[in-house]
Amino acid sequence: MKSFSKAKTRLDLPQIQKEDLCLKMLDEVLGTISNCKSIDKILVVSKDEQAMKLSKQYNAMQIFDHETGVNDAMDLANEYLIDKKYDCSIMFPQDIPIMKPSDIDNIFCFFKSETGVLIVPSRQFNGTNALLQSPVGVMNTQYDRGSYRYQLDAAKAVTKNTSIALIRRIMLDIDDLSDLSLMLNQNEKPDFCKQIIDLQKA
Numbered sequence: 001m002k003s004f005s006k007a008k009t010r011l012d013l014p015q016i017q018k019e020d021l022c023l024k025m026l027d028e029v030l031g032t033i034s035n036c037k038s039i040d041k042i043l044v045v046s047k048d049e050q051a052m053k054l055s056k057q058y059n060a061m062q063i064f065d066h067e068t069g070v071n072d073a074m075d076l077a078n079e080y081l082i083d084k085k086y087d088c089s090i091m092f093p094q095d096i097p098i099m100k101p102s103d104i105d106n107i108f109c110f111f112k113s114e115t116g117v118l119i120v121p122s123r124q125f126n127g128t129n130a131l132l133q134s135p136v137g138v139m140n141t142q143y144d145r146g147s148y149r150y151q152l153d154a155a156k157a158v159t160k161n162t163s164i165a166l167i168r169r170i171m172l173d174i175d176d177l178s179d180l181s182l183m184l185n186q187n188e189k190p191d192f193c194k195q196i197i198d199l200q201k202a
Contacts, residue, residue, distance in 0.1 A: 001026065001094045002067060003048040008095075010176045013200070020199055023050055025174065028097040028192050030058045036101040038108040039090075043080065045073040051094075070143035078137035087114075088134040095173045096129050098188040103167050107132060116161030121148040123171040130170050 001007070004022040011018055033039050042060040046052060052062050063080060065073050074091065081089050090107065092099070111118045111132055117139055120130035128147045133139060139158045142150030155162040169188060174180055184193050 001044070001046045001048065001051060003046070004050060005048075006067070008175070011174070011180070012177055017199055017202070019050075020202075021174075021196065022094065023054065024192070024195055024199065025097040026051055026094040027054055028189070029092060029094055029099065030055060030060065032097075032099050032101055033092065033104065034058045036104040038105050041086070043077055045077050071141050074141045074143070081136045086136055088132065089136045090130060090132040091128075092130055092170075093173060095175070096170055097174065097192060098169045098172055098183055098186070100169060100188075103169050106167065107165060110165055111163065113161050116159050116163065117155035118163045118165055119148065119151055119155065120165050120167050120170045122173050123168075127173065129173055130165075130167075 004019040005015070007022050008018045011021070013021065030042065030044075033042055042055070042058055043063065044051065044055040044060045045063045045065050047064055047067055052064075055062055061080070063076050065076055077089070077091070090104070107118060107120070107130065111134070114134060115138065116134055118130075118132040119128055121127065122129050125148055126146050128143065128151045131141070131151065139154045142154050152162065152164070172179065172183060174183060180196070184196065187193050
């Protein structure tokens with residue numbers, strides 16, 4: 001994840017609110033992942049001190065990166081996971097806070113192959129909000145340039161077992177105020193939504 005101070009440039013909020021929002025979203029995402037039966041280990045790749053401090057509360061493995069891009073961060077994560085002999089990985093961004101543990105479990109229930117890729121796109125079908133790879137690093141990731149289409153092509157280039165899962169809560173990422181408004185209106189996680197409403201009032 002990007003440093004909070006550099007993230008969410010399209011979100012029209014005061015800088016301190018954006019950074020607080022990033023921290024709260026990361027906390028919610030890490031909490032969701034930690035309550036998922038399908039996940040064995042959480043790995044956080046970032047250079048943000050707040051993110052690293054928070055991730056310790058979830059016993060996450062931490063990898064420091066130099067923010068040279070998501071693809072480079074994925075390479076760092078893949079190197080670690082391959083070295084530790086993990087056979088599968090799933091990547092989530094920090095800005096999908098209404099995701100629930102059952103959504104993650106459903107991905108693994110759907111994906112039953114030893115080799116392949118599963119992608120959950122953003123709701124605009126221009127980004128990648130979850131990427132499952134088995135084995136780890138089976139494909140070259142293609143983030144940062146309308147990633148969904150590139151990701152799909154990269155996956156198909158290495159495996160015929162490429163799937164797309166449309167999971168509503170994972171597909172909603174928070175990039176601008178319209179996304180934030182939609183999340184609050186849906187009110188999937190009332191306690192979290194109240195935190196965000198209070199944040200906007202501060």
